[in-house]
Amino acid sequence: MADSPQLPPFMDPEQITQMIDGAGMPNDPMAAYKQALDAWGQVLAPLAKAGRGKVDPKDRRFAGPQWEHPVFDLVRQGYQVMSDYMLGAAEQLDNIPEAEKAKIGFAVRTVVEAMSPANSPFTNPVALEKAIETNGASLMSGMQHLMHDIQRGQLTHTDPEAFKLGENIAATPGKVVHQTPLYQLLQYEPSTEKVLETPLIIFPPWINRFYILDLTAEKSFIKYCVDQGITVFVVSWKSADSSMKDVVWDDYIASQIDAIDAVRSVLKVDDVHTIGYCVAGTTLAATLAILAAKGEGAKVRSATFFTAQVDFTRGGELLNFIDEHQIKMVEAMAAPQGYLDGRFLALSFNLLRGKDLIWSTVVKNYLLGEEYPAFDLLHWNGDVTNLPAKWHREYLCDLYRDNKLVIPNAMSALDTPIDLTKVKTPTYIQAGREDHIAPAESVWKMQDHFTGPMKFVLAGSGHIAGVVNPPVQQKYQYWTNDAKPASLEAFIDGATETKGSWWPDWNAWLTRHSDKQVAAKGARIPGEGKLKALEPAPGSYVKTR
Numbered sequence: 001m002a003d004s005p006q007l008p009p010f011m012d013p014e015q016i017t018q019m020i021d022g023a024g025m026p027n028d029p030m031a032a033y034k035q036a037l038d039a040w041g042q043v044l045a046p047l048a049k050a051g052r053g054k055v056d057p058k059d060r061r062f063a064g065p066q067w068e069h070p071v072f073d074l075v076r077q078g079y080q081v082m083s084d085y086m087l088g089a090a091e092q093l094d095n096i097p098e099a100e101k102a103k104i105g106f107a108v109r110t111v112v113e114a115m116s117p118a119n120s121p122f123t124n125p126v127a128l129e130k131a132i133e134t135n136g137a138s139l140m141s142g143m144q145h146l147m148h149d150i151q152r153g154q155l156t157h158t159d160p161e162a163f164k165l166g167e168n169i170a171a172t173p174g175k176v177v178h179q180t181p182l183y184q185l186l187q188y189e190p191s192t193e194k195v196l197e198t199p200l201i202i203f204p205p206w207i208n209r210f211y212i213l214d215l216t217a218e219k220s221f222i223k224y225c226v227d228q229g230i231t232v233f234v235v236s237w238k239s240a241d242s243s244m245k246d247v248v249w250d251d252y253i254a255s256q257i258d259a260i261d262a263v264r265s266v267l268k269v270d271d272v273h274t275i276g277y278c279v280a281g282t283t284l285a286a287t288l289a290i291l292a293a294k295g296e297g298a299k300v301r302s303a304t305f306f307t308a309q310v311d312f313t314r315g316g317e318l319l320n321f322i323d324e325h326q327i328k329m330v331e332a333m334a335a336p337q338g339y340l341d342g343r344f345l346a347l348s349f350n351l352l353r354g355k356d357l358i359w360s361t362v363v364k365n366y367l368l369g370e371e372y373p374a375f376d377l378l379h380w381n382g383d384v385t386n387l388p389a390k391w392h393r394e395y396l397c398d399l400y401r402d403n404k405l406v407i408p409n410a411m412s413a414l415d416t417p418i419d420l421t422k423v424k425t426p427t428y429i430q431a432g433r434e435d436h437i438a439p440a441e442s443v444w445k446m447q448d449h450f451t452g453p454m455k456f457v458l459a460g461s462g463h464i465a466g467v468v469n470p471p472v473q474q475k476y477q478y479w480t481n482d483a484k485p486a487s488l489e490a491f492i493d494g495a496t497e498t499k500g501s502w503w504p505d506w507n508a509w510l511t512r513h514s515d516k517q518v519a520a521k522g523a524r525i526p527g528e529g530k531l532k533a534l535e536p537a538p539g540s541y542v543k544t545r
Contacts, residue, residue, distance in 0.1 A: 045070040054080045061118040061355065061363070066125035075117045083112045099319065106320040113354045119362055127367035134369075141369030154343045155350065155361050157382050162374035165538050169376055170211035172223045174537035175526035176236075178262050182247065182255050184236045184539045185262060186210075187531075188222060190520035192229040198301055198514040199231040199263055200273040203256055203280040206237040207345060209383050209542055212468065213277070215376040219470055221503070228507050229517065230273075231524055233263050235280075238541045240386040245338025247388035249283070249395065250413045256287045257414075260299055266529040271301040273510060277467070278438060281308020282399065285423065285446070290414060292422035302513045304428040304506065306467050307438040310420060311406045311445035312399055317352050317436055322400045327393060334389035342384030352436050357381075377464065406449050424452035428509055430502065432459050432466030433479075444488045455509060456481075456491065459502050471501040478502035 049070075054077045055062065062076045090108040093101055117123035121131065121139065130138045149156050163169040174188035202222070204210035213221040213234070225232045235255070240247070263272050276284030284303060291297045309315060334340040350357040364370045404410040409417040427450055431443035440458060447454050459466040460476030469476055479495035498505070523529025 056080065061116055061359070064126045066129055069125060072117075072123075072125045075123055079115070079117050082115075086112055102317075103320045103323070106317060110351060110354060113359055116359065119359055119367075121367050124363065124367055127363070130368055138369035139367075142366040145365045145369070154346060154382065154384070155358065156365070156372060157357070157361055157378040158375045159372040160379075162372075163376060163379045165211070165543060166536065169216060169379065170214045170538040170542065171217065172214050172220055172226065172537065174232075175533035176535045176537065176539040177266070177526055177529075177531040177533060178259070179534055179541075180255065180258065181243070182238055182251055183259070184238075184534075184541045185259055185531075186234045186236055186537045186539060187526040188226050188232045188234070188537065189526060190229075190231065190524055191226050193520055194517040195229045195231045195520045195524055196511070196514060197516040197518045198269060198271060198273055199233060199267055200225060200275065200510075201259055201263055202232065202234045202275045203259075203277065203284055204235065204237070205278040205280050206252060206283075206385070207279055207342075207387060208385055209380060210234055210236045211538060211542065212377075212380050212464065214538070215380065215468065218472060219376065219468055221468065221470075224470060224503060225507075229520075230510075231267065231520075233259070235259055236539050236541045237385070239342065239544050240339035240388045241544075242338045244388045246390060248391045249286070252280075252283050252391070253287050253290060253413045256283060257291070262531065264299065266523050266531045268523070271299055273302045273304070273514070274300050275304040275306065276308055277306040278308055278463070279395070281305040282310055282405070284308070285310045285420060285450075286405065286411075286413060286418050288423045288425050289418045289420050290416045292424065293416050293419065297423070297425060300425050302426045302428065302510060303423075304430070304510075305443070305446065306430050307432055307435055307443060307463050308429075308446070309438050309442045310449060311442065312403045314439055314442040314445065315400055316439040316442060318348075319400060321348055322396055327396055327401075330396070331389070331393060334392070337389075339389050340387045340392050342386045345387065346382070346384045349437070377468070381464075420449040421451050423450045425450075426452055426513055427454045428506055429454060429456045430459055430467070430506070431456070432462045434460075434462040435466060437463040441488050444491070457502050457505065458488075458491065458495065469501045469503070471503055474500050476500070478505065480505070 055073075067073060067076055086108050087105070090101075090105040093104065096104075121127045127138070145156065165171075172188055174186050176184045177187045178185035202210075202213060204213060214223065217223055222232055222234060238244070260272055260274070264270065274284060276282070284305070285308070288297065288300060288303060291299055312319070330340060330344070333344060365372065398404045398411060405418065406420060408419040408421060411418045427446075429443060429446055431438070431440040433440055435443070444456065447456060458479040459469065460478060461469065466476070477497050477499050478501070479492065479497050481491045481495040483494055485491045485494060518524070521528075523531075527533030
């Protein structure tokens with residue numbers, strides 16, 4: 001009689017008995033784990049191989065070689081099938097408004113990302129293997145990270161001890177030369193013997209810390225500008241506290257005008273260059289309209305907008321957070337203290353890129369117990385800023401929800417109606433091709449409302465990396481098109497692509513609007529003019545929590 005075929009352990013009664021008794025099983029837990037896993041793999045391998053096409057090879061959650069094992073290969077395949085079905089069902093919903101459909105799709109995607117088998121220590125083979133190899137030390141370390149974040153009320157993305165403000169981040173030399181209850185004005189030390197006569201004022205987002213533009217020296221846009229011979233001033237907004245419960249948009253616009261007038265006065269110049277990043281760009285647009293309405297538009301020689309929106313009809317995924325229910329929830333959260341805790345806003349932005357900013361952290365730092373990296377951009381991302389509750393609600397309702405800014409005279413500030421068509425200031429508009437916060441098609445629409453000369457530049461990458469892209473790194477690319485196309489699609493079709501950073505293109509554009517130089521002395525040195533130095537950069541407001 002022919003020999004009976006060899007059965008895998010889970011099917012052979014004799015071997016099952018030995019496994020229960022412990023006989024014949026390796027003493028090494030890792031070896032025992034692999035032996036049992038491989039036994040299942042022998043049977044499941046044909047099934048896993050047949051469904052391999054269901055797996056997205058670009059999905060980094062399942063990139064480890066451990067996922068190639070038939071058992072876990074089938075786990076990820078099952079997740080992919082479920083994921084595709086749920087997302088497809090949300091996409092195919094009929095007879096509901098597109099805005100509601102988008103919100104449902106976003107909610108489904110958020111749930112699907114949370115359900116990934118990579119997020120559980122029981123279904124992530126990389127985490128299981130490391131736990132066995134370290135005798136559970138990796139899970140213990142991950143539990144410590146989790147408990148720390150629960151106490152902190154916020155995800156940690158980077159080593160909290162790796163960066164010190166004023167030392168190895170936000171360290172471009174300068175001084176605080178002007179201060180109000182809402183902002184500090186920083187002036188930076190010149191690094192060239194001569195500088196452009198027309199200075200530059202940078203308005204960063206008031207929902208973030210200003211030093212996104214002054215990370216490490218190699219990445220600092222501020223240092224780059226200083227090294228190009230530009231006298232640079234930067235506004236550092238104060239993180240909201242209970243004293244700012246009545247702050248509204250008028251106060252931020254008044255602050256921008258105050259900064260413009262302060263710089264013009266201390267340097268004895270007629271006008272300034274300005275930059276507005278993200279929501280500060282939205283505010284800058286309103287500031288320019290108000291100056292124009294008052295006959296003071298000449299105070300600003302040029303305006304540059306980094307990923308800024310004024311027309312929110314194509315406002316992207318942030319629109320999913322704008323409805324009456326969510327607005328009331330935000331109001332309730334902010335009511336006791338008069339400001340919105342920045343951790344809530346950080347979570348909202350993290351949800352837009354949940355796989356990268358939430359679940360990747362869960363896997364690396366909670367399941368694998370890895371130590372946090374020293375990453376300056378992630379350090380900034382976690383350095384949250386509180387927002388005045390009253391103005392935050394008005395911003396969501398008047399701009400994102402009702403899109404009033406692009407309706408002439410529908411809004412006013414400082415007792416002046418806002419009409420963007422009055423803005424004739426030469427304008428440089430930068431958008432990120434992969435921006436999920438201020439989509440390129442939304443930023444593009446700024447050109448439909450201003451009436452002065454405009455240049456649009458499309459940068460590679462997104463909301464942050466598309467802006468913070470120093471020339472020395474030779475990363476990404478940017479596109480220009482001088483044909484004045486009518487749409488973003490037409491712009492892209494006829495655009496010229498240039499490898500690397502768009503910063504030199506912007507610098508050349510700025511210089512064409514004012515190339516006169518003066519000696520870098522007197523008031524060009526922080527504290528040497530009538531605005532005396534109050535404290536060294538980066539100042540105290542950026543450190544206020």
